[in-house]
Structure formats: structure tokens, C-alpha cells
Amino acid sequence: MKATQFPASASGVTERVTGFMAHLRDNGLPLGVAETTKTLQSFQHIDITDQHQVRLAFKVICTGHHDSYSQFDDLFDSYWFNHGRERSAIAQTPNQSRQNNHSRFQPGVDSTRSSSDDGEAEQPDGDSSDSEASASGEGRLIASKTTNIEKTDFRELMTPESLQQAEAVALKLARAIRDKRSRRQRAAVRGAKLDLRKTIRASISHGGVPFDLYRRNKPDRPVKIVALLDVSGSMTVYARVFLSFLKGLITHDTQTDAYLFHTSLVRISDALRDHDTFRAINRLSLMAQGFGGGTKIGSNIKTFNQQYAARTVNGRSVVIILSDGYDTDPPELMACELKKLKKRNCRIIWLNPLKGWKDYAPVARGMAAALPHLNHFAAANTLESLAALEPHLKRL
Amino acid sequence: MSWKSLQATLADNGYIASDELAMAVHLSVSLQRPLLLEGAAGVGKTEVAKKLAALNGTKLIRLQCYEGLDASTTIYEWNYQKQLLSVQAGKGDADTERLEQRIFSDQYLLKRPLLEAITQDKPPVLLIDEIDRADEEFEAYLLEILSDFQVSIPEIGTITATSYPLVVLTSNGSRDLSDALRRRCLYTYVEYPDAKTELAILQRHLPDIDASLAEQIVSFVQLLRKEELEKKPGVAEMLDWTAAIAGLGIAKLSDNPVELQATLVCLLKTQADHYNIPREITERLVGQAVP
Structure with missing residues (x-):
């Protein structure tokens, strides 16, 4: 077994332990001085010449999460026994899993990290050709169905009256969801x-x-609504109606949060609070169409989990996802991220415009992967189908 | 007591702990830190606390969490009926100051689990079960108690701990706990036991069972956990099932498939799981489990 060569200056136990703590911190474990003190204290109670005991003691004290718990042994080995591993390679993996592990909200660290590590904003250019190609089988199918819709219900829905109607429906739904009482007094x-x-x-x-x-x-504890709207190519025909729907959800309280996503995620809550419905919607749909391209539902939910979920989603939240479920990300990613979102104890509702069609089955791989994590999966291609949601949402 | 001897003592008392768990318990006792145990339901998290209480010969104070748990049910509450009577009885007493002092004194205080745990003479084991079921507000109450072991009551003042309880928190991971709480605790993730450990557990609990049958049972349950199930059978389910099999006088798992399928009610606890494990799969698993 190869042991790490420590610098001559790091002679004492304390310094080596401090070095190890720094190593763990580099790899994304949230540790402070208190943990270092705790481990040094714990050395009084174990035999520190026994490697196994020291490992267990460190493990018990420094981890606080299943993720870090299962990755700890590798980190320990990489610091104390250089098993011929490159430090940078090790630093890479945990960082990634740290990103998955978005549950920790650390304002200072996270914001810098995600901006440097999070390559999603830069990626699409290099990536999109490949993802479009890979999804081309389904892409053609969507295109033909899309024209179909344009001929039928799209134009009718575009009139100001129906947009207003969409808003009114949203308002009703929001009331249905929101009426929740706490068990506290x-x-x-x-x-x-x-x-x-x-x-x-x-x-x-x-x-x-x-x-x-x-x-x-019992005080009223309003249920918070968080809406994620897919405005990718395949969803553009619905974008305006859904945007007015979101506007309806959002206007009458300050708690609701709304986001748009295509290849990246944009928070639009503030823009939607604009009093002029038409202006807001036009601005937003222009903005959304500008991006176009494929949909990355999985990575968008991941971004949402990392950046916004800690602040906006808790046990009293309902997350509404409006999307057709055609995803260029691997379905496992979406399933994994939805599972993480679900861990926040929220309820997830997926409204899929395609579901309203005759003979629709959630066969798109993404949709199929998402299903087990949803509290409710419903159609949303007409205003009636949206209105029909009300009793279901009341029950959630 | 070193951690190895703790592990051995636990084993003598019928709890087979992994190295990680034994070290966590050992450090939690010696550093006086709360211990957070996470893991699937039925891996024996709650049992740790029970065994520790039995081992130290102390009281086990248990707090079962649920949503809406608040200070008056977890920390303290005034005994209002008694206060009311006392105020009525002391009507002649013009000195309101003294009256107030009396009715807000120790004898009118109803101690709830958390306050009770820190005011014992002998350090008890405080089990806060399924903390993930309680809401975030309750976690906030808990932080004060877990970090300082003291409770502030406006009418009396601060009550500091007479003895530091050994705190065990368990969580099924149905919701993420706050980082503040995690950082105050020592952490261990309790896995389903491996075949060897599970066999040891089985033999400890049901010593009369035939050795080869015990092995079959354990390997069947281990295989069953690898299937796609909504709720994987825990250790308690395994023990129930073994008792059922012993009670029915089954000597070998492959003997009577129909009866065996019927006994699976002990292991599979949802309708979907029953549907997912039909007789064919049971027979395949038995085929793999029985040498």
C-alpha cells in the first residue's frame, strides 16, 4: 500500500487532519472548523494507529448525507493512500455528484461554482446538432402533429378572449390548489x-x-405553486396559451414562481407580473422563440434543483411542469432529477398537451421515465381539459 | 468501552451492528453528540436506540414525529386545569405576584419528551423517530435542544440539562433534512444487512430454527430484495416470515409452492409487489436459494 508523502512542514496529526478536511471540502463536503475539532476530539476515544478505526471515525463525523457517505471511502483512500490516482480526476467526480446533490444551499459557494462548472449555457452549440440528430426519429413525428394542431385549435386559442379565459382558468386552479391549512395552531x-x-x-x-x-x-399556510413551462420547438404552438395560464397563476399572489425552459432555464416570475398581459406575453414568447432548438428537460430540472429549488420548493409546494415530454437528454437524468425534486416533499403535476390526443400513450422515453415520480399526469391541450383539472388538484 | 467491545455487547443483546454503526454509536456516546441514522424502513434503526437503553439500563424516551408537531407537544405545556383550580382556590389571596409565581412554577409544568429527556438524573436515551415526517419548524425547535441541551421557558427562565441524553434520530429519507441539523449530528447510513449478518440476526432471534432452513430463508430474502419492489422487505419482515414458516412446519422452501406463496404476505406489503412476484418468480427465487 502506497502512503501519501506529506510535506515536511505538515508534521503533526492536527496539520494532516486539517489537510484532509481541506481535501474533503474541495470535494464538496460542507465541513467547518467544528468538524475538525470533533474529529480531533474523537481520536481520544479510538486507537489512532488502527487505520480502519480512524476511517470509520472520520466517516461518521464528516458525512451527513447518503451521497457523501457512499463516496467517502474513495476520498479517504485518495488522500491517505495514493492509489496511483490523479488528484484532479478525483476532484472531478465528487464535484459532479455535488452538483447533483443540490439539496445544500450555500449561497456563496454555489453561485460561483455553478457559474464556472455549469457548462450548460455554453454547451448547446456544440451539443445541439448531435442531440437533434439523435432525436430525429421522434422529431419528425412531432412536426407533423404540430401542423395538425395549428389548423384546429391554435388560432381559436390565440384570440384575446381565449387568452383571458386561460388566465381565468388558471386563477381557479390556483385557488383550488392553494386552499391548504396547516396542522399547527x-x-x-x-x-x-x-x-x-x-x-x-x-x-x-x-x-x-x-x-x-x-x-x-390553524393558520393558513398557502401552498406555493412553482410552474415550469417547456417552450421548445415542439411546444411553441402552446406557448402563448400556457404563458397566459402562467400569468393567471402568478398575478394574484407574490408566492408563485414561474420558469421557462428550452435548452436553458429562465425565471420569468417578475416579467409575468407585468400588468399588461399582451405585452408580457409577447415579450416572453419572443424571447422563448429566440432560443428554439431541442429540449433538455433533464438538465433543466437539474439546473432548477441546483439553483432555485432550495429557496422555492418545500413540503407545501406544488410543482407544475407543462411539457410534451420529448427530451433530448437521457431519460435516466430526468428520472433522477425528478426523484431529487420529489425528495423536497413537494407534489409534482405534469400537464402534457399531447395527452389530450386520442390514442396517446406516454411512450416517449422521457415521459415514461418521469411517470413514477408524478402525483398527477393530465392532459392540457384545451381550456376545458385545464378546467377539468380542478377537482384533481383539490385532492392533492 | 472501546467500539469493538460495544459491538460485541450489542451482539450479546441481540443486535448485530456493522462496523460503521458501532463506531458511530461509540463516538456518539463518548463525544455526546446526537446520532442521525438514515436508511430504508425495516433495517433496524429504531432498534439501535432500544438496545442502547436496555444496555445502559436507562430510560428510553421516544418521540414519534408527525407533521404539525409543536412545542407544546414536544417540549412543555402548562397544566391549565390545575392552574385554573389553583387561581380559583387562592381567590382570597390579594398578592397577585405571589399567585403568579405559584402557578407558573415547576409543579404546574407538564414535561414533554424533549424537556423530560434533559431533566433526568441518569442520562436517558432520547429516540426521535422518523424526523423526516416532522416539518421544518420542528427541526428548528430541535436545534436549540441538540446544540445546547437547554430549554427556555418565558415564565421560569432557562432550564439547563441535568444530564446529557444520548440522542438518536432516525429518518427514512422521505424528505431532505436541513443542513444545520445534519451538521450537529454524527451520521450513518444503515444498509440492509448482508447474508452473513442477516443469518446471524435470524439465529439470534429464533435460535430453534433449523440451520439449513435458516440459510434458505436468508438467501431467498436477499434475492427478493434485488427484485423490483415498491417496498423491500426489512429485517423485521424476514423474522415474521421465518416465524410463519416455522409455525406452518415447512422444512424446506421448495416443498410446497402454494403454501409458500401464501406466506409471502409477511414479506410483501403492497398490492403491486404481490402482483410483481407471482408464483413463477417465487419458484425461480426458491430454486436459486435452495441448494
């Missing part, structure tokens, strides 16, 4: 239960007669 002016603590306290001044009654009630 808070002091309130009106409420079903007495706040005994306050009441008794106040009764003392009346000689023990509970004269003033204070109450408790």
Missing part, C-alpha cells in the same frame, strides 16, 4: 380552540375568572 382573534395559556394568564387580573377568552386557530 397559532393565537388568533377567532378560532375553534381556546388559547389556555393566554386565557389563564389574563384571568389572574380578574381574580381567577377567565373573563377574556383568547383563541387559537
Whole structure:
């Protein structure tokens, strides 16, 4: 077994341990001085000449996650026993898994890291030709169906009235989803239960007669809606209607969040809050069409998980994805990212315009991979189908 | 006590711990840090806490988490009925100051699990079970207690711990826990036991079982876990199944396929899993498991 050559200056245990901590930190484990102290303390309780024990102690203290837990042994070996591995190669893998592991929200570190590591924004040029080619089998199918739609319901939907109608439907849906009550209780002016603590306290001044009654009630905990809209080539015919739908979701509260995606992800919540519906929609759809090209649902959900999910998605969130499910990313990526999103305890609804068609089956590989992670999968090709969602969403 | 002897003692008490788990428990005891155990349901996370309490001869204080858990059910609550009576009874007493002091004293305080755990004479084991079911607000309550072992009550003041409890948190990973909580804990991911460990567990719990049957059972369950299942059978399910097989007097798994299929109710807990493991698959697995 080859042991690491330490610099002459790093003589003591403390320095080597500090070096190891720095190594772990480089590889994306969120460690601070407290962990270093903890490990040094732990050395009093184990036999530090036994490699196995030291490894276990480090492992137990420094990891806090299944991901880091399973990758720890490699990191340990690479630092203490150079098994002929290149440091850079090792630094690469964990960084990647750190990116997957977006659950940690570290404002300082993440923002710089994702901008330098995250090559998605630069990638499409080199990548798109290849991805388009690989998806060409399905691409042709979409194109023919698209023209079909344009002839039937597209023009009708483009009138201002129907856009307004889409907004109204969205508003109804948002209300249906949002009406959720917490199981907690808070002091309130009106409420079903007495706040005994306050009441008794106040009764003392009346000689023990509970004269003033204070109450408790369950506070409203609005369910937060996060909408992700696919505006790639195959979805452009629906883009405007769905944008007004998003606008309907978003206008009446400050909590809802909306995003567009094609090959990259854009947050549009603020733009959508523009009071002029037509102006906002035109601006956005122009912006969306400018990108065109393929859809990268998997990597977009990944970006969302990394950059926005920690702030916007929790147990009281409903994530609505509006997409046809044709993805140029491998379906495993989408499944994996949806699973991660689901870990945040949110509910995921996928609205697929294709589902409204006769004989549609979710055979697109991406869609099939996504299905097990969805709470609800529904059609969204007409306003009626959107309106029909209401009872389902109420139940979620 | 070194970690190896801890592992051995646990084994004597009927819990076979992996090296990682034994080291985690050992360090958690000696560094007085909470221990966070993650893993699938049925791998024996809760059992660790129970065994530790039995081992140290201390009280096990258990807090089962659910959504909406709040301070009054986990930390403390005033005994309102008693306070009310006391206020009524002390009506003649004009000194409100003294009255207030009386009814907000220790005897009117109802201790809930977390407060109870830090006010024991002998350090207990505090089991916070399925922490991922509680909401984020509850995690925030927990942080104060886990880092300082103290509770602030406005009417009384701060209650500091008389003894540091050994805290074990378990999580099924149904939701991500906050980093702040993770960082305060020592962490171990508990895996399904390997065949050797599982056999040891089986023999520890049901010593009367025939050795070759035990081996068949363990390898069948291990194979079954590799199938596509919604809910993989845990150790507890395996033990139930073994008891069922022993109770039915089955000597060899391949003897009676119909009866065997019927006993799978002990292992498969969802309708989809029953559908996914029809008799043919059971027979194939038995074929692989029985030498």
C-alpha cells in the first residue's frame, strides 16, 4: 500500500487532519472548523494507529448525507493512500455528484461554482446538432402533429378572449390548489380552540375568572405553486396559451414562481407580473422563440434543483411542469432529477398537451421515465381539459 | 468501552451492528453528540436506540414525529386545569405576584419528551423517530435542544440539562433534512444487512430454527430484495416470515409452492409487489436459494 508523502512542514496529526478536511471540502463536503475539532476530539476515544478505526471515525463525523457517505471511502483512500490516482480526476467526480446533490444551499459557494462548472449555457452549440440528430426519429413525428394542431385549435386559442379565459382558468386552479391549512395552531382573534395559556394568564387580573377568552386557530399556510413551462420547438404552438395560464397563476399572489425552459432555464416570475398581459406575453414568447432548438428537460430540472429549488420548493409546494415530454437528454437524468425534486416533499403535476390526443400513450422515453415520480399526469391541450383539472388538484 | 467491545455487547443483546454503526454509536456516546441514522424502513434503526437503553439500563424516551408537531407537544405545556383550580382556590389571596409565581412554577409544568429527556438524573436515551415526517419548524425547535441541551421557558427562565441524553434520530429519507441539523449530528447510513449478518440476526432471534432452513430463508430474502419492489422487505419482515414458516412446519422452501406463496404476505406489503412476484418468480427465487 502506497502512503501519501506529506510535506515536511505538515508534521503533526492536527496539520494532516486539517489537510484532509481541506481535501474533503474541495470535494464538496460542507465541513467547518467544528468538524475538525470533533474529529480531533474523537481520536481520544479510538486507537489512532488502527487505520480502519480512524476511517470509520472520520466517516461518521464528516458525512451527513447518503451521497457523501457512499463516496467517502474513495476520498479517504485518495488522500491517505495514493492509489496511483490523479488528484484532479478525483476532484472531478465528487464535484459532479455535488452538483447533483443540490439539496445544500450555500449561497456563496454555489453561485460561483455553478457559474464556472455549469457548462450548460455554453454547451448547446456544440451539443445541439448531435442531440437533434439523435432525436430525429421522434422529431419528425412531432412536426407533423404540430401542423395538425395549428389548423384546429391554435388560432381559436390565440384570440384575446381565449387568452383571458386561460388566465381565468388558471386563477381557479390556483385557488383550488392553494386552499391548504396547516396542522399547527397559532393565537388568533377567532378560532375553534381556546388559547389556555393566554386565557389563564389574563384571568389572574380578574381574580381567577377567565373573563377574556383568547383563541387559537390553524393558520393558513398557502401552498406555493412553482410552474415550469417547456417552450421548445415542439411546444411553441402552446406557448402563448400556457404563458397566459402562467400569468393567471402568478398575478394574484407574490408566492408563485414561474420558469421557462428550452435548452436553458429562465425565471420569468417578475416579467409575468407585468400588468399588461399582451405585452408580457409577447415579450416572453419572443424571447422563448429566440432560443428554439431541442429540449433538455433533464438538465433543466437539474439546473432548477441546483439553483432555485432550495429557496422555492418545500413540503407545501406544488410543482407544475407543462411539457410534451420529448427530451433530448437521457431519460435516466430526468428520472433522477425528478426523484431529487420529489425528495423536497413537494407534489409534482405534469400537464402534457399531447395527452389530450386520442390514442396517446406516454411512450416517449422521457415521459415514461418521469411517470413514477408524478402525483398527477393530465392532459392540457384545451381550456376545458385545464378546467377539468380542478377537482384533481383539490385532492392533492 | 472501546467500539469493538460495544459491538460485541450489542451482539450479546441481540443486535448485530456493522462496523460503521458501532463506531458511530461509540463516538456518539463518548463525544455526546446526537446520532442521525438514515436508511430504508425495516433495517433496524429504531432498534439501535432500544438496545442502547436496555444496555445502559436507562430510560428510553421516544418521540414519534408527525407533521404539525409543536412545542407544546414536544417540549412543555402548562397544566391549565390545575392552574385554573389553583387561581380559583387562592381567590382570597390579594398578592397577585405571589399567585403568579405559584402557578407558573415547576409543579404546574407538564414535561414533554424533549424537556423530560434533559431533566433526568441518569442520562436517558432520547429516540426521535422518523424526523423526516416532522416539518421544518420542528427541526428548528430541535436545534436549540441538540446544540445546547437547554430549554427556555418565558415564565421560569432557562432550564439547563441535568444530564446529557444520548440522542438518536432516525429518518427514512422521505424528505431532505436541513443542513444545520445534519451538521450537529454524527451520521450513518444503515444498509440492509448482508447474508452473513442477516443469518446471524435470524439465529439470534429464533435460535430453534433449523440451520439449513435458516440459510434458505436468508438467501431467498436477499434475492427478493434485488427484485423490483415498491417496498423491500426489512429485517423485521424476514423474522415474521421465518416465524410463519416455522409455525406452518415447512422444512424446506421448495416443498410446497402454494403454501409458500401464501406466506409471502409477511414479506410483501403492497398490492403491486404481490402482483410483481407471482408464483413463477417465487419458484425461480426458491430454486436459486435452495441448494
